[in-house]
Amino acid sequence: MKTSQRAFSLLESSGYKVTSQRQIILEIILNxxxxxMSAEEIHEKANKSxxxxxxxxxxRALELFEELKIIHKMNFGDGRSRYELWEEEHHHHHLICTSCHEVYEVAxxxxxxxxxxxxxxxKFKISGHQLKFYGVCYNCKEDKKDES
Structure with a gap:
């Protein structure tokens, strides 16, 4: 089942309406x-639509999507929560640039x-894990070289 269809089915089966606002917000996350993205970045894109x-x-939509396990909220230490799609059995890790705050996935x-x-x-059953590496991305490292 397509991710958007699964999300809309989850909303409806949980008694929530699939509003045009929720559709737009979910499509932004999917695309x-x-x-x-942070809530503010999603809002900025939503305003264009x-x-x-x-x-x-x-x-409110992000909170609901998280509650229904459509998305997952993450914190990368920059003071903003960010969101990604919830995927069962998909472990991946993140590289966070401490200079530009860009987040890269390690699939x-x-x-x-x-x-x-x-x-x-x-004798501990692990249900999941998160790993974050902090450092400076290639672009920021190159920019600093150019300043020298």
Whole structure:
């Protein structure tokens, strides 16, 4: 089932309406999967589609989407929550540039072996994990070279 169809089915089966505002907000998230957008960034894009969508509406929709496990809220230490689609069995990690605050996904899960070792050693069933690396991205590093 397509992600948007799954999300709209979840909304309806939970007793919520699929409003045009919720559709626009979800489409923005779907069309910007790689960007890990904040509520403010989503609001800015939503206003280009529909000027009637307020920031409070975006926050309420995001809260509902998170509650229904349509999206996942993340914090990368820059004071803003960011959102990505909820995907079962999809572990990935993030690289966060401390200069420009860009967030990059590392799609391959390099921690499978470590997870199994931890589960065996501590008799602990791991249900998920998050890993964030902080540093300076290639573009910012190159910009600093140019300033020298």
């Amino acid at each position: 910007n999967r790689e960007k890990h 529909n000027a009637d969508i307020g920031l409070a509406t975006v926050y 391959e899960d390099l921690l499978d072996v470590l997870e199994h070792k931890i589960e065996n050693k501590y």
